[in-house]
Amino acid sequence: MNFINTIEKKRDKERLSKEEIRDFINRYVAGEIPDYQVSALLMAIYLNGCDDEETYELTMAMAESGDIMDLSGIPGIKVDKHSTGGVGDKVTLIAAPVAAACGVPTAKMSGRGLGFTGGTIDKLESIPGFSVSLEEDEFISQVKKTGYALIGQTKDLTPADKLLYALRDVTGTVGCIPLIASSIMSKKIAAGSDAIVLEVTHGTGAFMKDERSACELARIMIDIGRRAGLYMRAVITDMNEPLGHAIGNSLEVIEAIEALKGNAVPDVLEVMEVIIPEMIMAGGKAGSKEEAWKLAVDQVSSGRALEVFKKMIEAQHGNPCVADDYSLFPQAAVKTEVYAERNGYLSVKDCAGIGECVKVLGGGRITKEQMIDLSVGLDMKVKNGERVSKGDCLCEIYSRNNNEAEAARKQYLNSVEITDEEPVKNRLIYTLDD
Ligand code: URA
Numbered sequence: 453m454n455f456i457n458t459i460e461k462k463r464d465k466e467r468l469s470k471e472e473i474r475d476f477i478n479r480y481v482a483g484e485i486p487d488y489q490v491s492a493l494l495m496a497i498y499l500n501g502c503d504d505e506e507t508y509e510l511t512m513a514m515a516e517s518g519d520i521m522d523l524s525g526i527p528g529i530k531v532d533k534h535s536t537g538g539v540g541d542k543v544t545l546i547a548a549p550v551a552a553a554c555g556v557p558t559a560k561m562s563g564r565g566l567g568f569t570g571g572t573i574d575k576l577e578s579i580p581g582f583s584v585s586l587e588e589d590e591f592i593s594q595v596k597k598t599g600y601a602l603i604g605q606t607k608d609l610t611p612a613d614k615l616l617y618a619l620r621d622v623t624g625t626v627g628c629i630p631l632i633a634s635s636i637m638s639k640k641i642a643a644g645s646d647a648i649v650l651e652v653t654h655g656t657g658a659f660m661k662d663e664r665s666a667c668e669l670a671r672i673m674i675d676i677g678r679r680a681g682l683y684m685r686a687v688i689t690d691m692n693e694p695l696g697h698a699i700g701n702s703l704e705v706i707e708a709i710e711a712l713k714g715n716a717v718p719d720v721l722e723v724m725e726v727i728i729p730e731m732i733m734a735g736g737k738a739g740s741k742e743e744a745w746k747l748a749v750d751q752v753s754s755g756r757a758l759e760v761f762k763k764m765i766e767a768q769h770g771n772p773c774v775a776d777d778y779s780l781f782p783q784a785a786v787k788t789e790v791y792a793e794r795n796g797y798l799s800v801k802d803c804a805g806i807g808e809c810v811k812v813l814g815g816g817r818i819t820k821e822q823m824i825d826l827s828v829g830l831d832m833k834v835k836n837g838e839r840v841s842k843g844d845c846l847c848e849i850y851s852r853n854n855n856e857a858e859a860a861r862k863q864y865l866n867s868v869e870i871t872d873e874e875p876v877k878n879r880l881i882y883t884l885d886d
Contacts, residue, residue, distance in 0.1 A: 455485050455493075462496035470509045477513035477612045487619055494616070494625040502630040507672055508679045510630070514638035515680075517612035521559075521588060521644030526595050528557045529683070531735045532645035533727065534636060536669065537569035539657040539807035540694035540832075543720070544572045545708035547728050549761035552600035553751035554744075556735030559595045560602040561609075561643040565816055565824075568657065568807030570704065573604045578702035578781055578826035582770030598763045609642045632659065633672040640677070647683035647734035650674070651727060655692035655878070657803025663688065663878075670884050685730045689723060690878040693800040693836040696720045700810050700829015700850065702781040709775050712758040719835070719880060724748075726881045782827035784850035788857045792840040796870035800836040805867030809860040813851050825852060830864065837875050 453475040461468060468476075476493065479485050502510065523530050531551060535541050544562065552558045562584075565571035573584050584604040586594065594601035613635050620626045640648050650673055653659070654666035670686035677684035689695075696717050698707040711720055729744035738744035751757040762772035774780045792798075800806065810816040813828035831848040834840055847864060851857035 498628040507630040511634040514612040515641040519608040523644040530645040535651040538691040542704040550757040551731040553757040568804040579770040637676040650686040653691040658691040686884045701826040703829040784827040799875040802867040
């Protein structure tokens with residue numbers, strides 16, 4: 453097949469056939485098509501889009517470019533959860549052990565943070581000793597034993613996505629719905645679960661800047677998953693302000709542990725109340741949202757959800773005592789406070805800008821290989837829309853030194869303002885078909 457014809461077809465807004473898509477992915481992974489030609493095709497897709505059929509074929513070709521996990525040895529409906537990313541989004545850390553405690557086998561494959569968004573793998577690595585690298589058989593036996601395991605992407609999974617994501621990153625083609633949907637769903641399909649609950653975020657702290665694009669991305673990912681035979685659900689989450697109070701790896705794990713102890717802060721609780729029932733129902737353990745939430749609350753108040761989380765930590769070589777003694781987490785050397793300069797309402801202008809504070813502090817990545825400091829971050833004492841008086845503490849900064857604390861303070865103050873009018877708040881979360 454002549455790859456130039458494939459590029460020209462997409463340039464001229466024609467549909468690509470399954471054979472053309474398979475040929476593109478197989479030969480690119482084999483090193484037979486140069487990056488400059490694939491860049492041209494990615495830009496043509498970025499500009500002219502793909503229909504649902506093409507997006508599905510692209511996803512399956514990417515999923516099948518490497519290993520596909522076989523989780524059939526684990527009894528029950530295996531449920532995975534995915535967030536398209538945000539600032540302070542620690543819901544996976546809470547939802548997975550709660551669902552597992554309710555009897556839903558949770559086989560979770562997660563990613564690292566990049567740019568202004570955090571990643572579940574980095575967060576868990578703030579637990580001393582914790583390992584995210586399990587062989588497939590260890591992963592499966594841990595899910596069977598404890599109901600829950602969480603690993604990083606293995607090297608043999610979706611090699612096509614690894615190559616394409618790196619190329620999109622440097623060719624201005626990341627923000628394209630068919631390419632995002634195929635990238636995420638190829639990894640989810642290869643990870644082998646039976647059901648997927650998607651959390652699709654929108655706003656200044658998300659990839660999708662507006663709610664309409666988030667709904668479209670969710671619709672396409674649901675379509676791909678259903679064609680692949682998976683049970684799919686999606687929730688749409690507002691990310692115009694960070695979720696919860698903590699932003700930064702160890703700080704977010706501590707906030708998640710508090711939620712597992714029954715002390716979730718209000719916005720985290722609101723998201724838990726939607727996502728956790730979706731996971732429990734997807735796993736066939738409840739017939740309604742109310743029944744599922746009641747089960748979840750029972751598992752939290754009895755301490756069983758926290759117990760599952762601790763068992764998972766222990767099975768993955770981490771120190772489960774962190775759940776009872778937060779001083780065992782890596783500690784930042786300097787703690788400083790940021791104060792309100794006037795009376796008014798705190799208004800978040802740029803949620804991604806607040807996420808960038810963690811990067812400024814050395815706790816977020818600019819390149820995929822970068823080492824990060826897991827102790828640093830922010831504790832937002834005041835949330836969007838809350839009233840403040842001059843001199844009130846708006847947030848605490850955990851840093852390695854005073855210079856980085858000052859840079860983060862400036863970054864934080866550029867991302868928020870104090871207004872006379874109360875800012876308009878969006879609906880935080882809803883299930884797509886609500
Ligand atoms: N996350 C992914 O895995 N892929 C994308 O393209 C965007 C977000």
